[in-house]
Amino acid sequence: MTSSVQDLKADLCIIGAGSGGLSAAAGAAQLGLKVVLYEKHEMGGDCLNYGCVPSKALLSAAKAAAGVREAYKYGIRTVDPKTDWEAVKAHVAGAIATIAPVDSQERFEGLGVTVIREAARFSDKKTIVSESSRTQARRIIIATGSRAFIPPIEGLKDAPYLTNETIFTVPNLPRHLVILGGGPIGLEMAQAFVRLGSKVTVIEMGRAMPRADAEHAAIAIKALREEGVTILEQHKAQRVSQENGSIRVHTDNDAAPMIEGSHLLVATGRRAVPDGLDLEKGGVEFNQKGIVVGDKLRSHSNPRVWALGDAAGMEQFTHIAGWHASVFTRRALFKQGTKASSLPVPAVTYTSPEVAQLGLTEAEAIAKHGSKVTTSAFPFHENDRAIAEGKTLGECKLVLYKGKLVGASIVGEGAGDILQLVSVAMSNGLKLTALTNFISPYPTRAEVVKRAASAHFTPVVFSKNAQRLVGLLQRIP
Numbered sequence: 001m002t003s004s005v006q007d008l009k010a011d012l013c014i015i016g017a018g019s020g021g022l023s024a025a026a027g028a029a030q031l032g033l034k035v036v037l038y039e040k041h042e043m044g045g046d047c048l049n050y051g052c053v054p055s056k057a058l059l060s061a062a063k064a065a066a067g068v069r070e071a072y073k074y075g076i077r078t079v080d081p082k083t084d085w086e087a088v089k090a091h092v093a094g095a096i097a098t099i100a101p102v103d104s105q106e107r108f109e110g111l112g113v114t115v116i117r118e119a120a121r122f123s124d125k126k127t128i129v130s131e132s133s134r135t136q137a138r139r140i141i142i143a144t145g146s147r148a149f150i151p152p153i154e155g156l157k158d159a160p161y162l163t164n165e166t167i168f169t170v171p172n173l174p175r176h177l178v179i180l181g182g183g184p185i186g187l188e189m190a191q192a193f194v195r196l197g198s199k200v201t202v203i204e205m206g207r208a209m210p211r212a213d214a215e216h217a218a219i220a221i222k223a224l225r226e227e228g229v230t231i232l233e234q235h236k237a238q239r240v241s242q243e244n245g246s247i248r249v250h251t252d253n254d255a256a257p258m259i260e261g262s263h264l265l266v267a268t269g270r271r272a273v274p275d276g277l278d279l280e281k282g283g284v285e286f287n288q289k290g291i292v293v294g295d296k297l298r299s300h301s302n303p304r305v306w307a308l309g310d311a312a313g314m315e316q317f318t319h320i321a322g323w324h325a326s327v328f329t330r331r332a333l334f335k336q337g338t339k340a341s342s343l344p345v346p347a348v349t350y351t352s353p354e355v356a357q358l359g360l361t362e363a364e365a366i367a368k369h370g371s372k373v374t375t376s377a378f379p380f381h382e383n384d385r386a387i388a389e390g391k392t393l394g395e396c397k398l399v400l401y402k403g404k405l406v407g408a409s410i411v412g413e414g415a416g417d418i419l420q421l422v423s424v425a426m427s428n429g430l431k432l433t434a435l436t437n438f439i440s441p442y443p444t445r446a447e448v449v450k451r452a453a454s455a456h457f458t459p460v461v462f463s464k465n466a467q468r469l470v471g472l473l474q475r476i477p
């Protein structure tokens, strides 16, 4: 520590200026609290710099290429698209640069937040220190995110592997990208690169998209395979070796015991990393998932401390980090009883087709509630907008327990946007009838939600009893 250490007092000290930390800082500062925010790297964290934004920007470039390839289906003649990798990277960088001001130091200083661009750590239970500062705070938020988990596979650490921090700036478009992991990162990147012209092989030790509805995941996986992605399920990577500039991944499955590629992307999950935080000095308990907090997001061992986003060891999404900031604000500042589990969690994998999940999957609902679980579904191939646009692959499936919504899964074009309708209904405890009792503009894809909900009532609405009732009512003049 330098001799000129700045002593600060704060209502709230936040470590990490990613989605969770920034949302909490903006809320608290605008409510009049004195906030000190530490960030050791880039403002905006993973989502802006190495996660959601670059991945969705890359996917959009890839979708443009796919659109050109598909144009003939609509009567449009084109030539085969060519990828200018430098220009694609410029598009990705441009998206980051356009959003960056919203997360910038200047914006947060404008809100009254003291921003310190240094690594922070605990020096005791209520004090955070950095190279040039010491902050005593009434409340402390740990929002330090997560990092790519590199599994202990023989030879991997010595191989020139890529992660989400390097894939978006890789110098040349990979000739053959081998991806370890068939989760959202692996599959989004697989589709992006195959569409941009790389050969792509995904090695997954279990089922690809393991957390999604099994039927809907299968639809998306089939579509990716049809586009040329090789997806090897039930293949566990066991060893990595290098040979004449290429990388070999050796698996435990004789069907494909060795895959050789030009580049290797590791996408085998993400872990919260406490290194450098001196959590023991802060009396903050930590395990391999993250900071030990319950549904209230508050450390059991040091109640002054809260954990938000990926550091809290729950679902790893930007919208969850934002929601955690909201839970903190409601609990700590407004003394409300909101918990992290108060609302159902949406998860969307942005492949084409998208796979969007909310609350329980059908399998999870059956495991939890048993045989009274039913589903009500509607296929995209009966949706007029999908037909008109030639994108009929997909389905909306509502999961019900005793007629009450407990989950939903949608696979298809725009699934993530369409899911929001169900999210509003479920989050606000609306009855299933709420999803039938509105005028849905025609022709929209989101009509599938109304049709799936209506399908649940069809047997009753058009039953013999209903026909009898209508017959009787007709006698009334």
Ligand SMILES: Cc1cc2nc3c(=O)[nH]c(=O)nc-3n(C[C@H](O)[C@H](O)[C@H](O)COP(=O)(O)OP(=O)(O)OC[C@H]3O[C@@H](n4cnc5c(N)ncnc54)[C@H](O)[C@@H]3O)c2cc1C
Pocket (backbone or CB within 6 Å): 015, 016, 017, 018, 019, 020, 021, 038, 039, 040, 041, 042, 043, 044, 045, 046, 047, 048, 050, 051, 052, 053, 055, 118, 119, 120, 121, 143, 144, 145, 146, 164, 185, 276, 277, 308, 309, 310, 311, 316, 317, 318, 319, 320, 321, 350
């Ligand atoms: C490739 C990829 C694609 C993704 N796509 C999506 C998506 O489409 N939708 C979605 O919802 N989620 C997506 N995610 C997940 C999402 O990015 C994370 O869940 C989200 O960024 C978590 O936010 P956070 O605030 O917890 O952490 P982060 O955004 O990681 O921020 C943590 C910050 O803390 C800083 N920090 C750490 N330690 C210290 C310290 N000691 N002192 C000071 N600063 C520190 C870090 O530098 C970092 O800036 C994606 C992730 C990846 C990797």
Ligand SMILES: NC(=O)c1ccc[n+]([C@@H]2O[C@H](COP(=O)([O-])OP(=O)(O)OC[C@H]3O[C@@H](n4cnc5c(N)ncnc54)[C@H](O)[C@@H]3O)[C@@H](O)[C@H]2O)c1
Pocket (backbone or CB within 6 Å): 151, 153, 180, 181, 182, 183, 184, 185, 186, 188, 203, 204, 205, 206, 207, 208, 209, 210, 235, 236, 237, 238, 267, 268, 269, 270, 315, 316, 317, 347, 348, 349, 350
């Ligand atoms: N669209 C989105 O919202 C989005 C996109 C990307 C990432 N994310 C977030 O980032 C997190 C991390 O994503 P991820 O895809 O890296 O992790 P993940 O945990 O979702 O998937 C990792 C996959 O790697 C497999 N795997 C692990 N070790 C293996 C081995 N040795 N050989 C073969 N397969 C192996 C696992 O079985 C698993 O299916 C996600 O949980 C998600 O919350 C979200």
